[in-house]
Amino acid sequence: MNLYSWVQIIFYLVVLLALAKPLGSFMAKVYQGERTFLDHVLGPVERFIYRLSGVKPEEDMNWKTYAMAVMLFNALGLLTVYVLQRLQAVLPLNPQGLGAITPDSSWNTAVSFASNTNWQGYGGETTMSYLTQMFGMTVQNFVSAATGMAVLVALIRGIVRTPPSSPHFQKSKIGGQRGIGNFWLDLTRTTLYILLPLSLVVSLALVSQGVVQTFSPYKTVALLQPTTDANGNIVAEQVLAVGPAASQIAIKQLGTNGGGFFNVNSAHPFENSTPFSNFLEMLSILLIPAALCYAFGKMVGDTRQGWTILITMTIIFVAFMSLAIWAEQSGNPSFTSMGVDQAQTNINPGGNMEGKEMRFGVANSALWATATTAASNGSVNSMHDSFMPLGGLVPLFMIQLGEIIFGGAGSGLYGMLAFVIVAVFISGLMVGRTPEYLGKKIEAYEMKMASIMLLIPILLAKVGTAIAVVTVAGLATIWNTGGPHGFSEVLYAFSSAANNNGSAFAGLGANNPFYNTALGICMFFARYWLIVPALAIAGSLVQKKKVPASGGTLPTHTPLFIAWLIGVIMIVGALSFIPALALGPIVEHLMVFGS
Numbered sequence: 080m081n082l083y084s085w086v087q088i089i090f091y092l093v094v095l096l097a098l099a100k101p102l103g104s105f106m107a108k109v110y111q112g113e114r115t116f117l118d119h120v121l122g123p124v125e126r127f128i129y130r131l132s133g134v135k136p137e138e139d140m141n142w143k144t145y146a147m148a149v150m151l152f153n154a155l156g157l158l159t160v161y162v163l164q165r166l167q168a169v170l171p172l173n174p175q176g177l178g179a180i181t182p183d184s185s186w187n188t189a190v191s192f193a194s195n196t197n198w199q200g201y202g203g204e205t206t207m208s209y210l211t212q213m214f215g216m217t218v219q220n221f222v223s224a225a226t227g228m229a230v231l232v233a234l235i236r237g238i239v240r241t242p243p244s245s246p247h248f249q250k251s252k253i254g255g256q257r258g259i260g261n262f263w264l265d266l267t268r269t270t271l272y273i274l275l276p277l278s279l280v281v282s283l284a285l286v287s288q289g290v291v292q293t294f295s296p297y298k299t300v301a302l303l304q305p306t307t308d309a310n311g312n313i314v315a316e317q318v319l320a321v322g323p324a325a326s327q328i329a330i331k332q333l334g335t336n337g338g339g340f341f342n343v344n345s346a347h348p349f350e351n352s353t354p355f356s357n358f359l360e361m362l363s364i365l366l367i368p369a370a371l372c373y374a375f376g377k378m379v380g381d382t383r384q385g386w387t388i389l390i391t392m393t394i395i396f397v398a399f400m401s402l403a404i405w406a407e408q409s410g411n412p413s414f415t416s417m418g419v420d421q422a423q424t425n426i427n428p429g430g431n432m433e434g435k436e437m438r439f440g441v442a443n444s445a446l447w448a449t450a451t452t453a454a455s456n457g458s459v460n461s462m463h464d465s466f467m468p469l470g471g472l473v474p475l476f477m478i479q480l481g482e483i484i485f486g487g488a489g490s491g492l493y494g495m496l497a498f499v500i501v502a503v504f505i506s507g508l509m510v511g512r513t514p515e516y517l518g519k520k521i522e523a524y525e526m527k528m529a530s531i532m533l534l535i536p537i538l539l540a541k542v543g544t545a546i547a548v549v550t551v552a553g554l555a556t557i558w559n560t561g562g563p564h565g566f567s568e569v570l571y572a573f574s575s576a577a578n579n580n581g582s583a584f585a586g587l588g589a590n591n592p593f594y595n596t597a598l599g600i601c602m603f604f605a606r607y608w609l610i611v612p613a614l615a616i617a618g619s620l621v622q623k624k625k626v627p628a629s630g631g632t633l634p635t636h637t638p639l640f641i642a643w644l645i646g647v648i649m650i651v652g653a654l655s656f657i658p659a660l661a662l663g664p665i666v667e668h669l670m671v672f673g674s
Contacts, residue, residue, distance in 0.1 A: 081423055084440070084442035088404075091446065098369070099370045103370040106370060107373075107374040107378050109268050109269075125268065134261075134264065135261075139258035140259065141258045142617055145233055149229070152222070152262070156223070160188065160192055160193060163214060164211060164215070173209065174294075184201060186599050187200055191581065192216055192219035194602045194603060196337075196576065196605075197581040200594070203341050204340070212340060221330055224367075225488075227488050228273070228489035231489035234493050234496060236259045237621040238519060238620055241623070242257075259617045277367075278330045281333060284356075284359055285356055289353065291350075292324060295321060298318070299317070299318050301315060320341065320349070324340040324349060335486075335491070336581075337582065357443060357447075361447055361450055368487070371488070375492060387637075391644050392495070394645060396453050399449055402470075403448060403474070407430050409430065410429070431470070434463075434466070444460060445473075448470075453477050453482075455578065455580050456580070462585065463583070464584040464585050464586045469664065472663075475663075476652065476656065479540065479652060480648060481533065482536075483648070494532065494609070498644065499635070499644065500525055502644050502647040505647065510631060512631050525616050528613075536577045540576075541656075547597065550593070556588030556589070563663050564584075567663035567664050570660075576599075576601035576605065578605060
């Protein structure tokens with residue numbers, strides 16, 4: 080890489096980590112009921128919402144009630160998106176007259192957006208009306224992200240709160256104090272005070288860079304240079320798809336939703352127009368997950384705990400990002416044999432530029448690919464399917480680690496806390512004592528729930544892949560049937576669905592009944608079968624008294640614990656997926672470079 084590429088990457092990381100503290104501090108205030116600078120404007124709106132909906136914010140919920148509220152609300156959202164797609168042809172705000180979506184695609188998309196996955200088997204500009212994009216996809220982008228953040232906050236309360244009989248008991252400033260909070264209050268405050276203001280700022284910034292935001296019909300424009308079609312007819316004009324894109328793009332990135340208003344996602348010039356819009360969208364992907372780490376530290380009363388988790392995430396992120404950049408910048412030996420110049424110069428980005436935008440180059444493409452799969456975002460500004468084998472392994476393995484390296488909004492951190500519980504429990508076994516985390520004893524029940532959270536995505540990804548590669552329907556649309564890259568495409572698809580990411584090796588034809596149904600099932604269980612055990616851990620911990628730290632207590636804010644946590648994460652990931660990766664990108668790399 081040249082100096083300019085290094086400067087961009089370092090600047091990105093510095094800005095991301097610098098913003099984590101102020102935004103995290105603000106979010107902690109929001110969730111703890113403390114006054115913020117937005118209270119004068121949004122406080123009356125919040126109280127009106129409670130009156131209108133009949134919500135009593137002071138009512139506290141136990142974990143089962145909280146889980147039931149989450150499930151019912153998300154089921155309603157899923158049903159709404161499904162119905163919108165099926166009735167799209169007769170609904171307003173459809174200037175292109177787009178027809179209804181097929182039942183299997185509607186199911187897949189409804190589950191995808193309700194679960195914060197945003198896997199897309201369709202082309203947005205040729206499939207979805209403005210109403211479906213806004214009232215279906217954009218709304219779910221807000222509330223699915225808010226759901227993940229609400230579940231995280233409930234888990235944090237489980238760690239922080241103690242029973243009334245405990246000497247450490249403190250009455251909460253917001254909601255009740257015996258349970259883990261009120262889902263409707265957490266959902267409302269997350270959306271109103273965090274997601275909406277941030278989305279407004281990012282939307283305006285994107286519009287200033289040329290990202291489209293309009294209700295006008297698609298535009299027909301003359302070509303600067305007429306061409307001919309496959310039948311030899313002269314083509315002198317083209318149709319440019321437009322629409323209310325900027326508002327959806329802002330929340331899709333901030334809420335780690337992913338997806339795209341346009342089919343080619345953030346590689347489209349109307350969705351990602353300039354280097355600044357590219358930087359802003361990449362920053363938005365990891366901004367909230369990074370800030371939530373600091374918010375966690377503030378809420379548990381020890382910011383060192385938040386920084387420990389954030390540093391752990393950043394170390395793993397930088398290591399894999401470096402591998403991706405190296406693999407892509409090294410180039411493709413097949414291109415070398417054809418005389419293609421892959422050397423990086425001031426006028427040539429160099430490396431493997433297949434599937435990448437010239438205006439972004441290798442560094443920004445690999446950085447985006449790592450960021451979007453470190454978070455459960457899934458948006459792309461390049462074609463992951465065209466990466467070199469090891470370059471493609473990076474986003475695939477980042478997903479397979481469980482979407483915890485920053486991860487989704489809220490879901491990434493509660494997934495990481497499951498790994499923390501496992502790491503603390505193992506360390507306790509080593510010294511022969513009951514382990515504890517932040518003063519709460521970690522016992523068999525918490526370990527069982529954490530194990531479920533770790534194992535379900537692994538099971539879904541591997542079982543789904545196995546079924547797909549041995550069935551006629553699964554094999555029918557693989558681009559390279561029988562080859563390692565074809566296997567990688569299927570493994571990527573089910574890993575993405577089973578970890579609520581949404582990106583793809585798009586050489587796989589997935590918009591068909593088999594993949595729409597199978598991937599939809601994976602997305603559903605990967606989201607909600609993790610939320611329930613996370614809330615169960617919160618419900619168990621909130622009933623426990625705090626245990627004073629002693630000489631045998633493992634400090635969870637030290638460099639040693641960071642190294643231990645990284646080791647646990649990598650061992651679980653390697654044991655789970657290295658055999659599968661060996662059949663895909665690893666053997667493909669040996670085939671490409673072996674000779």
